[in-house]
Amino acid sequence: MSKPVSDKPIVKALVDLCHLHGVEQVVISPGSRNAPLIISFAGSEKFECLSIVDERSAAYFALGLAREKNKPVAIVCTSGTAALNYAPAVAEAYYQKVPLVVITADRPKEWIDQADGQAIVQPGIFGNFVRFQCTLPLSGGHSDDEWYVNRILNEGFTKCTGVTPGPIHINVPLREPLYGKTVYNDKQARRIEVVTGNSRLSDEQVELLTQEISRYERILLLVGAQHHDPQLKTALDKLAAKGVVILTETLSNLDGEHFIKNVDRVVSTIEEDEQLFFTPDILITLDIPVLSKMVKAMIRKRKPHIHWHFSNESHFTDTYQSLTRVINGNPACILNSVAEHMPQRDKRFSDTWHKRSEQSTIRHQQYFEKLDWCDLKLYHLLSKQGLPSLQLHIGNSTPVRYAQLFEWSDGLRWYANRGTSGIDGCVSTAAGAAYASEVPVMLIVGDLSLFYDSNGLWHKYLPATFRILVVNNGGGGIFRFIPGPAETDELEDFFETRQGLSCRGIADTFGLQYLSAANEDEFTQNLNTFFAPSDKPVMMEVFTPNVESGKLLRKYFKFLKNEL
Template sequence: MKTTDKQGCNALVEILAKQGVKRVVLSPGSRNAPLLMAFSRSSEIESYVVVDERTAAFMALGMSQRSGEPVALVCTSGTALLNYAPAVAEAYYQHIPLIVISGDRPIEWIDQDDGQTLRQYGALSHFVKRSYDLRAEWTLPTDGWYFNRCVNDALLTALAGEAGPVHINLSITEPLTGETEAPSRPERVVMRVPSASVPDEAAMALLCDEFMSARKVLVVAAFMPPSEALNQALSRLAALPQVVVLTESLANVHDERFIPTIDRVYSVIDKSEWPDFAPDLLITLGGSLVSRMIKAFLRQHKPKAHWRISPGDRVVDTLQALTRHIEAAPAPFLDSLLRRVTPVDSSYSALWHDKQRVATRLHDDYMTRIGWCDLKAFSMILPAIPAGAALQLSNGTTVRYAQLFDTPQVSRNDCNRGVCGIDGSTSTAAGAACVGDGPTVFITGDMSFSYDANGLSSAYLSPRFKVIVMCNGGGGIFRFIKPTAGLPELERCFEVHRDIPVEKYADLFGLRYFAIDDEASAAEVLPRFFAESERPAILAVHTPHIYNAEVLRGYFRRARQ
């Protein structure tokens, strides 16, 4: 079979395929033409073509997020690479293994006022685990060996420890579209043999003693991909009377022993009770926390010891109390710990679960007393999501509303909490929907939706993709949080109130349009929306923006009402 005559491009595709890359998102260009030829003619890697590089990068992020596998990205020279930056930064802090590949001009032409000759190598250096600058043409006897070594290193680096993106910048000389027979020499693949996944016996004995000395152990799980092994370990841990497991919805773990609605429960704890709920030992898992309340509480009531369990080597001290960074995968570490620890005389678990029952009663009562608003809408939308669906959330108030409800029927919850931006949420969800067989439900605010409406231009949307837009007048979170709520610039500079024409976007991109604006329409429309099977569907949820903030503030004061 004919392919590009650039040796490096063919070698790159072969090594990626052998290292487990199954998908690549390509963006059209001239300088990357040999890469487009090599990837498109490969039978081992499925290729997706997305014109806009920013959308392409977030789609690749969603594919890797959902699949747990590395996904490659290919762009041309010039500013195309810089459009990848927001998604690559998100991937870096979400620990998503994107393989970023940029076609480039030969090095002698960089900065020479010729088209697209900016400095590409190192452009993403702050947000990738490693950068590589390679040549697509080989002239010296060692060029092929060096290229092979670097590409293998890139894949191993992307997947080692805490996974993350890498950048391969490939200089390509003209002519760009020459062809030759596919090379017969197979590329060598380097495989990594991982080291031990748990601390040694001496370290485990020390940690066990510290654990057993605590009468109040609080485990807080933030965003993580689903893991049955971790779920089982946490379930066994939560059975101990001295242990409480708080889980954010994005932690993707479920058990009746867990407390999955942190803010719902914490908001009904009286200040006089705070010392009783504060832990002796805090154990944290996963990425950044959504709950500002629990972060503030734990910073104010610092534990005697704080363990962070992570396979990465970066020290993260979000709660300003870290005493041990345990460099291990959480599931095997907890399995090892559980073989050594026993129950102690403690009422800590009972204390939290009693408060959970109070919080649930007050939550249910409050829901019956409020009118139509964001909170009421979420109380109807989330239970209506079909069992087995994957839920994608945008940042801002959307993910925070979702945290107040338990959604055990969904297969997984995801949100771009790496750097917590509102950009790229739609494209990420669209990419995630390309992977797997079940439906993907994406809930977004209107500001986030308008920021990334181009994500709906993808040719790969399917009827399994459902989009819900909360049309609540723009940046509703700024009306709720204290620093901005009272500013005279609130509406003009923060909320930026706009009526987003969701129906016109639906017509433009070929989605089936639905709308609700009260409880009656929600009850009637939601079943039809989720049942739509011929086209991707979009639902506009219209709510009153000023009343939304009043209701949410009242929710967190409901224990005092």
């Protein structure tokens, strides 16, 4: 006999379709208006239901789960401002193309704007950051309601997990009583499936691209943040062998001996009067964000003749102000076909990039021979550590930028919230990934990001393999490096927002083992303990000098550039 669930037919239909469309995990935040949803998801016994109190953290946690599993994850909250707290993670999921099913309980329409508790206007609350949104009908007692809900939810789920995946919003008005239960028969819900066409191009289209690329010698392909993709790597290896310059970032998760890594390290050395030798005739990009502002600025200044952008979005993304062709389909398949058909290109352009990369690597290594303790030295020591097989999540602002400057152990996988590039959910997202990951997860994060998202540790789902390295440089270190803030009187109070706080209390509150280091010797001595097996997650807080770290990073780029 089936277990009793909510007696709201609309809720049953929603829960059944979540299951049919591949939702396996539901992250629930407590409330009363969402009681029918809680009762039905938990009672169905078809889902793993996780309870996280803070809605903002819960949504980011679900983002980490969905990205790790590459499957849709549902989040469920009560009405009112609870739903608003989902917004940052929903926007991040939209730009990362992560499938989140956002389910918000609501008051009946007649009680909105009537001074009733937890009643705000919720339809359309996530605006431009969802791929689909709907408000379900209240009654659910008529056969047309059942048909309508089935149709509209099937449509929503196909947009959540389609060619261009992303979050969808399902708003569920619910009238009291909220806690009634019933047992339904085992009637199967109807799933509507969409069959997509071949993602490969026709022979004629491949020939068109091959002819166009064959007219130019200087070809550059730029790859930003993405999952590890063996098929794409194979295609890029073939292109590199044909003389195409492949620029990758740490977040690209592409290991290739013929790729140019550490983009900022190389581009920072290029003087204005020699940029012509490094800018391409053809630029090829994918529909994923690129971190390096330096390479963006250089290409925008000296625009290529041709710019191919691979994207399945409905809008045009013209990051480099030079877009000439949008290519729909699977980039790995299409680029593989182009690589097989295109002739060998002149190697002078590729040789120019690789020679500069080798020169910058030598200067990079020389800089650390006598470097004092600072942020940069911390990352240098960590990169030399020989990290075990793990997944690295990097906080925004300085951590993600520092990580791009170093070579790291093979086999590591790198992730960051670069969809909107905010600091507000770094901890929660990493925690969600750690819960789902088959390998240990390590988060490298700044002190402000950790304090901001400390509620990301406020639940019972942190595995003992989770590691957090907090770089405490006394505030927002990025503002001592980027032009502008460092020259203002408001730097410390309003940009850097220096706190003078420690994370020890946070570690104690949430049951993490705590380590600390304030210099190079303490840091290296603690690394073995930090990575050693433990019965609880481990946080190591590393204190670095804020003023000196900013100065030494600026000197680093000058050192790379001046002596070449």
